[in-house]
Amino acid sequence: MEWVLLVLILLAVVVGYGWYVVLIRNRNRAQEALSSVDVHLRKRHDLVPNVLALARRFMEHEKELLESVTALRSKAQAPYDKGDPEQVKGHLDAERGLQGALRQLFAVSESYPELRSAETMLEAQKTYREVESNIAAARRFYNSAVTRLNTAVQIFPGSVIAGMAGVRPMPFFELEDESMRQPVNAADHI
Amino acid sequence: MVLSDDPLDSATRAELESRLAELEAERVALFDWLKKLGLILLGVTLAAMAIVSTVFGAEEDAYFVGIAVLLVALVYAFHRISKLRNRGKAELMGRIAQALGFDYRLNAAGFPLEHFRRLGLLPRFDRDNLHDHLSAETASGERLELVDAKLERKSRSRKRRGPQYRTVFTGLLLRVDAAETFSDQVLVLKDSGMVGNALGGWLRSDExxxxxSTRFNETFTVYANDQVEARRLLTPTVMQRCLELDAQTAGTPQIGFSEGRILIALDRGAPSFEMPQIWQKWDAAAFEAMLDDLRYALGAARLLGRELAQPEPRETARSGSA
Structure with missing residues (x-):
């Protein structure tokens, strides 16, 4: 009887340790993915001053929009703790806001023919598309890593071990807004 | 350029049909001649066997003479048939390739297989036979190369002396010199199941x-040394196209992004761009089949957003319009 108990305890320890290893590995993976997202987001941040400097010359009536882009950039650049899911969520929300504002800025710039045809603006739009494509790829990597982490954290006995080890689920990096998830109606664009 | 249902203009089609009619006449003549030759040889061989057997009393030697004559006749017939089929193929493929903006040569020796081999896109092989080298420029100025490959592996048999060769791959190899540079290496390989992947991935330096997509993950295993780069290249659209290509291919397509090149190995289980057999009629179906093979190959290039540049207008068309 004692032997059975001992084997069961040993088994529980082995499983517990294995799960702990998986949790820590997945958390590190998610943080590594978050760092790679940040690398590409930084490129987006670096793009903003050039676009704003150019936009200010032509878009005098869009002062509010330009100021909001500046404010959102500052907010997105604020330092945060990668280990704190709340702070990570705040950081990703700020980035979503900046992305939305930049999209709006480029959309509005279409109404300014001089700005639209300015070579620097064309160059900036091209770079913006490349940066966004890299961010999308990094976002997929991050979300994949977060899915693994959250699954390991939420399934029993992961929830217990994660609680003891201080590993918490991390937020997903969602798309900018709900409208981007909707299916596109081709008829609207023809 | 995407190959439409009928990518050949009427002049090219008429030219091909006329040339094919000439080749068909040659085929019929050769086939008839071979049949006659076969009958004559059969008669002569039987007579020779009878003489050797009855006059010289050597029955075993008679069989030997018969078999030897039969073998020589078969080798000669095969040589004549393959010569005509290769000539027909070279002429038709050359004309189709020219019309579609490709450079074509029958012999594809020198096509760099080493890169494919190094990335593990091909099964282990000891002997290769490459032909039908097609090359063209894509719309974005990249060089696209395509060959039909037959790869064989050496094996030993207890029953037969000397090395035997077993075919391990029959299909197309595509190589695109990509304009964009890949900082890292991304491989899309056939999924080998949980155990196979674990064993195969054990010694790899990439991850x-x-x-x-569950369906994609069940069909392919992706290895890369940069997770973000892999996702940048394998967008949901590309993943969907990979699955479509897999559905059209006998073996699972193997794709590599490495050193500024895109490499695709497509095991079709049968050679491409072939003329029909000598006993089949050589009509328009012959070049339609070649066009289908080209459509398939360009579909694989389109997988990664590579379209061919529009071909230059033909000389005859230019002089005609002038």
């Missing part, structure tokens, strides 16, 4: 990439 597996788990993508969002």
């Amino acid at each position: 597996p990439v788990h993508l969002e």
Whole structure:
């Protein structure tokens, strides 16, 4: 009887340790993915001053929009703790806001023919598309890593071990807004 | 350029049909001649066997003479048939390739297989036979090369002396010199199941990439040394196209992004761009089949957003319009 108990305890320890290893590995993976997202987001941040400097010359009536882009950039650049899911969520929300504002800025710039045809603006739009494509790829990597982490954290006995080890689920990096998830109606664009 | 249902203009089609009619006449003549030759040889051989057997009393030697004559006749017939088929193929493929903006040569020796081999896109092989080298420029100025490959592996048999060769791959190899540079290496390989992947991935320096599509992950295993780069290249659209290509291919397509090149190995289980057999009629179906093979190959290039540049207008068309 004692032997059975001992084997069961040993088994529980082995499983517990294995799960702990998986949790820590997945958390590190998610943080590594978050760092790679940040690398590409930084490129987006670096793009903003050039676009704003150019936009200010032509878009005098869009002062509010330009100021909001500046404010959102500052907010997105604020330092945060990668280990704190709340702070990570705040950081990703700020980035979503900046992305939305930049999209709006480029959309509005279409109404300014001089700005639209300015070579620097064309160059900036091209770079913006490349940066966004890299961010999308990094976002997929991050979300994949977060899915693994959250699954390991939420399934029993992961929830217990994660609680003891201080590993918490991390937020997903969602798309900018709900409208981007909707299916596109081709008829609207023809 | 995407190959439409009828990518050949009427002049090219008429030219091909006329040339094919000439080749068909040659085929019929050769086939008839071979049949006659076969009958004559059969008669002569039987007579020779009878003489050797009855006059010289050597029955075993008679069989030997018969078999030897039969073998020589078969080798000669095969040589004549393959010569005509290769000539027909070279002429038709050359004309089709020219019309579609490709450079074509029958012999594809020198096509760099080493890169494919190094990335593990091909099964282990000891002997290769490459032909039908097609090359063209894509719309974005990249060089696209395509060959039909037959790869064989050496094996030993207890029953037969000397090395035997077993075919391990029959299909197309595509190589695109990509304009964009890949900072890292991404491989899309056939999924080998949980155990196979674990064993195969054990000694790799790159790491597996788990993508969002379950169906894609069940069909392919992706290895990369940069997870973000892998996802940048394998967008949901590309993943969908990979699955479509897999559905059209006998073996699972193997794709590599490496050193500024895109490499695709497509095991079709049968050679491409072939003329029909000598006993089949050589009509328009012959070049339609070649066009189908080209459509398939360009479909594989389109997988990664590579379209061919529009071909230059033909000389005859230019002089005609002038």
